[in-house]
Amino acid sequence: MKLQELRATFPSLLWLLVFVAVPTCLIFYIAFKPATSNGGIGAGWSLDAMKALADPHFPAIIARTLWISFVTTALCLLIALPVAWTMARANPQWKQRLLLLVVVPFWTNFLIRVFAWKQILHAEGFLATLLKKLQLIDSNAMLLYQPSTVLLVSIYSFLPFAILPLYAAAEKFDFSLLDAARDLGASRARAIRQVFLPGIRQGLLTAAIVVFIPMLGSYIIPDLVGGKESEMIGNKIAQRNFNDRNLPQAAAISAALTLAVLLPFALRRRRS
């Protein structure tokens, strides 16, 4: 029995080892190695990479990264909730179709989709021209290269990741509980707030993590559609990697970010 149990949990343990422990350790390992000029890592140990953390622009960039990530996550959840609700309440045939619709956006190359947004939002693009004609925006206004552009394209890119776990949770939610809540005098809105949201708590948490965490490391979207004002910490990591070819510094920034995010979680866990 015990052996069989071990055999059953073995794939999960292997998963833990290969996909969590190894890369995390490796990044911390690399962060303390010297860089070589050809982009590799040298022998011995070095604290040189830690210097990357001393950049005076970093506090502002980190604050901006956290803010954009937070707003993207919040808006993704807000948009994803009614979609997940609709999917969970649909009949099985519609469920299949709606799930396909959530999956379909993957089908076009990510880069191409971002470039498509660039075309839509371009100063001479379709949308800007329309808005200018309707005099809804100034003729000098830029739709592109704004922090809000980064926000828009990020929400677009991460929405499926928010919808899938919310849908999974809503699917398992017992909707008769909402009948019960209304029967007991709750309005539709209160029933949703006091019964539905607590009921899909785990799904909300998963969705928030799945959006927030990769947003923290996001670099392609701010690079392509954001301006200087919307640079994120991910761009800094990518620069160290590609431009400076300094892997240890990139690893150090990444490790610091991981620690900054993981720490509050670990502390909360300890307390509860």
Add this chain to the structure above:
Amino acid sequence: MKLQELRATFPSLLWLLVFVAVPTCLIFYIAFKPATSNGGIGAGWSLDAMKALADPHFPAIIARTLWISFVTTALCLLIALPVAWTMARANPQWKQRLLLLVVVPFWTNFLIRVFAWKQILHAEGFLATLLKKLQLIDSNAMLLYQPSTVLLVSIYSFLPFAILPLYAAAEKFDFSLLDAARDLGASRARAIRQVFLPGIRQGLLTAAIVVFIPMLGSYIIPDLVGGKESEMIGNKIAQRNFNDRNLPQAAAISAALTLAVLLPFALRRRRS
């Protein structure tokens, strides 16, 4: 009643419009526009971009892309199945933990993870050194820049996307059906093949799509860990974008790929 139904499905219809129809149409639109030298698109219509499809290397690259995508998908499903099974059978507390483990790989920047693999597989890296010492590989053997390297890192990156839908399907699977199958004389393996796999058919399909489709457009992984021999169609699209700054050509290649994949699906749907 009708109005309420419409209101309920409205978010889904909006989703369809914004996230599927608009980008797809835009890409086909761009593919028929002339390129400008600054990387934008010009006025009027042009068939110039279609020339990109005439590259003599394309048939080989497309074949390789399909092959790597297929093998990655198959291996992802094979590895993900026992993990999803274990998660679905675990008690609720463990389910939470295991789900977290699947989500955690998102936490480290994707680029950094790929670079970490590069370090592991490097000719002077830890793994190569070990394998060489154990005389398991030739001293000239390269772990990096092989098609199999692209495969390895791709599986690593896409495994969570395969696990999540399989887990969602396995979670809803009634495991007492396996008891019933064995009661009726099926061995463990036959029960899994004849009852479990048909039972999670939708999950398998979703997992396959979610891995296969983005694999077709994959370019960062072959670019960073693959050699000349493992170039994929995604690299060609990225080259047109970043190096040639020719968006219409990139769009044309992407559109052609989308059509090539969607067509069999659409035909199968029509037939059934």
Add this chain to the structure above:
Amino acid sequence: MSFLRFENIRKSFGDFRAVDDVTLSIEKGQVFSLLGPSGCGKTTLLRMAAGFEQPDSGRIFLDGIDITTLPPEQRKVNTVFQNYALFPHLNVRENIAFGLKMARHGNDFIRSEVDRMLTLVDLEEQADKRISQISGGQKQRVAIARALVNRPQVLLLDEPLAALDLKLRQRLLVELDAIHDEVGITFLYVTHDQSEAMSISDQIAVMNHGQVQQIGTPNEIYETPRNSFVAAFIGDTNFLTGTVENSLEANTSLARIDDDITIIVENDRPLRAGDPIHLSLRPEKIQLTRSEPPTAPQRNRLTGIIEDAIYYGSHTRYWVRCSSLKLCAEVQHRKFSLEEKAPHWGDTVWIQWQAEDGFLLHSYNAEDESLLTLPEEELIEETP
């Protein structure tokens, strides 16, 4: 004066007619049961009273006020759901307090009311437990307390005991009855179990195919079923089909059931020779003896052979073949009967019943025979 009234209610789901022109009046303080098989429309009616469904046509009145279109949260009715529908993220106390919180009562009031309810349903010690930590019977009690704490005008109970074991079901039914006596509010009780409905109800509406078949007290429903569905669904019965031979007196006739069986029938309406009749005869009304009983006025006597017997502990059911008729007789086990030795399979016995115990049905449908518990020798036609 009717307190809760359904007037000409109709409701379809797609092509399925769930409720087909139902009119019902429920008096204040009653336990009123909707009884019928799955899909008969009883739950749909209850959900319309709660406000979860809207009728396609017809009106619902509560205490004289039209509540047909009122949303659930504005109706002074509360529901005990079949699956309990307790909130899993709240504990027992918080579940019971939910309705009072929604009504924005003060904390002190809420605490004292919840405590009162916890005492009523005997769950003081479970107050701080999670819903997943308590048993099925306890969940049922929480569901009742959660509804009653709001002092509804009507308590709606949707098969509240269906998910429980038989013994627990019996016990909770008694508790429910005691709670009704205590709080005195109107109960609308939905069930498919006739013994549940019989033992708790003041009035029962028997439903089938979305229509009310009969409304009456348990006694009326059982003793004077209008049609074959009611007779067969409420308890067990024997159907006797025949033709009137001639009238004996003002209220009795002679009827031919079979070529060689003639019985005396009591009729509540004038019958003429040649009229077809359908009689319902309850198994417990038939007396079974091993020796020939003396003749008596207004009494039917037949002799037959026991074909089947099922022992139920407190009673045994015998199926007696009398030429083409097969009648079920229920015999209670007690030491005061004249004959001590129980009859067995194959024995020749006499059966008798008073003419007034056979009840003449107003309508008869051969399909309803399938509701009877009848050992069928024809079930298996083929031997392996």
Add this chain to the structure above:
Amino acid sequence: MSFLRFENIRKSFGDFRAVDDVTLSIEKGQVFSLLGPSGCGKTTLLRMAAGFEQPDSGRIFLDGIDITTLPPEQRKVNTVFQNYALFPHLNVRENIAFGLKMARHGNDFIRSEVDRMLTLVDLEEQADKRISQISGGQKQRVAIARALVNRPQVLLLDEPLAALDLKLRQRLLVELDAIHDEVGITFLYVTHDQSEAMSISDQIAVMNHGQVQQIGTPNEIYETPRNSFVAAFIGDTNFLTGTVENSLEANTSLARIDDDITIIVENDRPLRAGDPIHLSLRPEKIQLTRSEPPTAPQRNRLTGIIEDAIYYGSHTRYWVRCSSLKLCAEVQHRKFSLEEKAPHWGDTVWIQWQAEDGFLLHSYNAEDESLLTLPEEELIEETP
């Protein structure tokens, strides 16, 4: 010779002792029922017979062969699951054929066997339907056919009727009985419903807390319950607790139940003055009359007041208060009783029973009183 035998079976899940040293022998061709409340270990025993669980200790023999560690697919037993566990991706015919396909039988053989089963359970017209398209009762029949087509040595039935409505349950029970008569294989039937077990079983093992409380025929279990659990779980009963005053004859004694009640008790073992006794007295054994009955030898007479009455159609239950005692009496409705007028709440009545109808329990546990259907006036202590 026992066909299926459990020997000293023990099984724990964590700290919970599901099965605690159970030994059972089931004869070939019998319908053997495991009867008890939820969590009594009956389903765990069945799952061990099927091979889904392994006992912690003990052995299981089938037809003389030790099958304790054999995997499920190698046992010649088949199971009808409580939730049916039909394969949703296969139609009715494919579900029934599954076992034969696994045994790699030829297509012609499979087709003819499945057709035979479809006829047996009367589902010829549903053969090509999906599982989701058929009703609960039909699913149940498919589950039975799917198990029987493999010609198992033992058919295991795990609460096969629990998910169905009462009337359907009664009907399918009769069908199941007919199928057993037809195929003649051994049935191991798990249920919590005593009337189901009583009517279908040759032998019943009553279980509680993982242990067998009593094994016997339905009649033995009902008439001579070993302890208070069996007496209260199988049907309803009255418990009388008192002390022996003195022995009258070899097999009767006088016992004091209360300060002012003395009754005659028939004893199957020697009793001495001062011995505590616990008596089980079935409600239907008590006769209730409005006038004082004549005295008779070996008969107990008491007078009391009716405190409660519940009408069940074929019978009524009366709760009669005789000083500190409260006794339940069941009266069948028929026209052959001496008094025509039914007693009501508050009436003074006489009750009597033969001494031999009270059965002396071997052991008594006050907790088992909670299994009785007793209207409790003490339930609600507080008025709102």
